[in-house]
Amino acid sequence: MWFVSTVIKTDGLTKRFPRVTALDQLTVEVEPGVVGLVGANGAGKSTLIKILLGLAPATSGTGRVLGLDIATQGSEIREQVGYMPEHDCLPPDVSATEFVVHMARMAGLPAAAARERTADTLRHVGLYEERYRPMGGYSTGMKQRVKLAQALVHDPKLVLLDEPTNGLDPVGRDDMLALIRRVYTDFGISVLVTTHLLGELERTCDHLVVIDGGKLLRSSSTASFTGTTATLAVEVTDHPQDHALDASAAVRERLAAAGVSVETEGARILLVELAGDGTYDAIRDAVADLGLGLVRLEQRRHRVAELFTQGTEQSQRSQNTENEGSTADVAAS
Amino acid sequence: MSLPPEFRPADTGVIHDIGYRGYSGPRLGRAYAARSLFTQSLRAAYGLGRSGKSKVLPMIVLGAAVVPAVIIVAIAVMSASDDLPVDYAQYLSSIGLVVSIFLASQAPVLLSRDLRHHTVPLYFSRPITRADYVRAKFGAMACAQLLLMVAPLVVLYVGSLLIKLDFGDQTEHFFYGLVAAVMYALVPTSVAVLIAAATPRRGFGVAAIMGYLAVTTALLGGIVGTSLDGMGPGEELPDATQWTALLSPVGMVESLSNGLFDLGDAGSLHPPGGLGLLVFTAVAVAMVAGSYRLLLRRYRNV
Numbered sequence: 001m002w003f004v005s006t007v008i009k010t011d012g013l014t015k016r017f018p019r020v021t022a023l024d025q026l027t028v029e030v031e032p033g034v035v036g037l038v039g040a041n042g043a044g045k046s047t048l049i050k051i052l053l054g055l056a057p058a059t060s061g062t063g064r065v066l067g068l069d070i071a072t073q074g075s076e077i078r079e080q081v082g083y084m085p086e087h088d089c090l091p092p093d094v095s096a097t098e099f100v101v102h103m104a105r106m107a108g109l110p111a112a113a114a115r116e117r118t119a120d121t122l123r124h125v126g127l128y129e130e131r132y133r134p135m136g137g138y139s140t141g142m143k144q145r146v147k148l149a150q151a152l153v154h155d156p157k158l159v160l161l162d163e164p165t166n167g168l169d170p171v172g173r174d175d176m177l178a179l180i181r182r183v184y185t186d187f188g189i190s191v192l193v194t195t196h197l198l199g200e201l202e203r204t205c206d207h208l209v210v211i212d213g214g215k216l217l218r219s220s221s222t223a224s225f226t227g228t229t230a231t232l233a234v235e236v237t238d239h240p241q242d243h244a245l246d247a248s249a250a251v252r253e254r255l256a257a258a259g260v261s262v263e264t265e266g267a268r269i270l271l272v273e274l275a276g277d278g279t280y281d282a283i284r285d286a287v288a289d290l291g292l293g294l295v296r297l298e299q300r301r302h303r304v305a306e307l308f309t310q311g312t313e314q315s316q317r318s319q320n321t322e323n324e325g326s327t328a329d330v331a332a333s
Numbered sequence: 334m335s336l337p338p339e340f341r342p343a344d345t346g347v348i349h350d351i352g353y354r355g356y357s358g359p360r361l362g363r364a365y366a367a368r369s370l371f372t373q374s375l376r377a378a379y380g381l382g383r384s385g386k387s388k389v390l391p392m393i394v395l396g397a398a399v400v401p402a403v404i405i406v407a408i409a410v411m412s413a414s415d416d417l418p419v420d421y422a423q424y425l426s427s428i429g430l431v432v433s434i435f436l437a438s439q440a441p442v443l444l445s446r447d448l449r450h451h452t453v454p455l456y457f458s459r460p461i462t463r464a465d466y467v468r469a470k471f472g473a474m475a476c477a478q479l480l481l482m483v484a485p486l487v488v489l490y491v492g493s494l495l496i497k498l499d500f501g502d503q504t505e506h507f508f509y510g511l512v513a514a515v516m517y518a519l520v521p522t523s524v525a526v527l528i529a530a531a532t533p534r535r536g537f538g539v540a541a542i543m544g545y546l547a548v549t550t551a552l553l554g555g556i557v558g559t560s561l562d563g564m565g566p567g568e569e570l571p572d573a574t575q576w577t578a579l580l581s582p583v584g585m586v587e588s589l590s591n592g593l594f595d596l597g598d599a600g601s602l603h604p605p606g607g608l609g610l611l612v613f614t615a616v617a618v619a620m621v622a623g624s625y626r627l628l629l630r631r632y633r634n635v
Binding site: 053055075076078079081082083087089090091092093094098102105106107109110113117120124134150155186187188 | 353366373451455458
């Protein structure tokens with residue numbers, strides 16, 4: 001396996017188009033692993049990928065991918081990096097095998113190696129018999145697999161995946177996310193994956209980079225985004241005989257008495273702060289003592305989405321303060 | 334379920350699941366990738382590596398270009414003739430329509446399809462540059478056309494040697510034919526490739542290129558026809574008519590090759606005088622160079 005401390009490093013990267021600033025002083029470091037690049041549509045994700053591939057020059061700032069300079073070594077970068085675009089990119093009248101072999105040769109692999117790698121890669125992404133058929137007849141899931149295969153076929157050190165779960169049904173989405181996870185854990189290829197759907201990245205990524213309006217909102221490990229304060233959602237039935245009893249309130253009192261901090265969400269759901277295994281025992285005892293039924297006991301994590309909206313608010317606030325003449329550093333992670 | 338071919342026991346003896354293997358072999362880089370794209374595009378122009386259906390038209394066209402040459406040679410051999418009824422460059426202008434059909438139908442195959450299916454950004458995520466892409470596609474289309482025209486020329490040349498025509502003379506004229514073929518493969522092609530790169534719709538591309546070539550050729554044909562009507566045999570076309578050959582890229586090349594190698598009879602297209610030859614050459618070069626520049630610009634922001 002290939003070791004490097006940083007896969008992507010940008011310093012004050014700025015891209016201005018005549019009308020908009022797509023990237024604004026973006027400074028970020030990405031380490032090997034599965035990294036999620038999160039941002040709303042138009043946040044600058046695609047522009048960043050284009051610049052990282054050396055396809056568009058940055059207005060100012062510098063960047064290195066795999067230690068290579070994006071401004072001068074684009075060709076070398078593209079030889080070591082795989083790219084899976086967001087949009088459809090497969091000609092319908094050729095087979096997956098032919099297409100991927102061709103793309104392997106376009107990455108510089110000799111013909112024999114290209115064929116061998118194509119067979120291997122298509123098998124790894126889960127395409128078997130159908131790879132000899134024209135791609136026009138493929139389902140969206142199969143097309144996404146071919147797109148992933150062409151990004152992996154030359155055994156890159158880094159793949160950039162642009163919205164790989166677009167258009168997939170829930171099962172297909174889970175499969176694709178598992179596959180992306182494997183690309184790093186089994187294949188040893190670092191992954192930068194973009195999405196505007198935050199939920200799915202929590203399970204897949206080690207690290208999240210959140211950008212908005214071309215600015216870095218936050219860059220930190222997924223655990224620090226989601227794992228800090230876990231809570232349990234608890235819902236109980238009414239008491240079978242004593243209909244006058246407010247079951248939720250009773251549980252809440254018991255738990256509070258046991259020293260567990262509880263909040264309510266809506267009329268029926270209690271949010272219990274998970275302090276350790278003892279918390280589960282306290283809930284079990286409280287519910288059993290009151291003679292109630294437990295309808296729901298599930299772990300709630302702080303969703304990335306919450307932090308993202310917080311971040312956005314924060315950035316808007318910071319923009320306001322900037323207008324007033326002072327600057328606030330919201331990018332601190 | 335049958336096994337994928339690369340794991341057939343016959344190949345390896347044993348079936349292994351070896352998990353993911355990296356690739357540590359050579360990476361041949363940008364020039365190799367550009368050559369691969371050129372080869373793939375050249376093959377695609379003849380439908381190779383594509384569906385069976387897409388081979389039909391190129392093969393018919395190839396047949397239509399070569400079979401007349403075979404027939405001419407066969408007749409010449411059987412009748413023990415002491416000359417071929419047609420000169421090499423002249424043969425090229427007589428199969429002009431076939432070559433135009435090939436160009437109009439295949440240039441969009443090479444360029445519009447990549448745009449239509451958004452494959453272009455995928456190429457640019459690989460080592461090749463935008464200029465490499467343009468060169469590979471332009472080069473592939475020009476070479477595909479060259480093959481189409483050189484094949485019948487070779488048949489004629491071999492035939493002429495079979496009937497023991499003068500070797501030196503035939504070789505000289507064969508060479509003129511080759512130069513004319515190169516010009517046919519560059520000048521009309523440059524415009525066709527540019528049109529094909531302008532539209533992601535193959536149908537539009539085919540219609541636009543065919544329309545452009547047919548209308549300009551027909552226009553020139555009409556003008557030449559009217560001039561010929563008022564002329565006696567052996568008279569040369571008036572200069573004003575000769576200048577109109579500039580309208581049509583195909584006519585311009587015909588005129589240019591006649592002028593350069595002093596071919597064709599009195600009634601055929603020739604550049605009017607030394608100045609004409611100069612202007613015709615300049616226009617041909619400008620067309621190719623200009624189209625190439627515009628193509629580069631076309632792909633600059635894809």
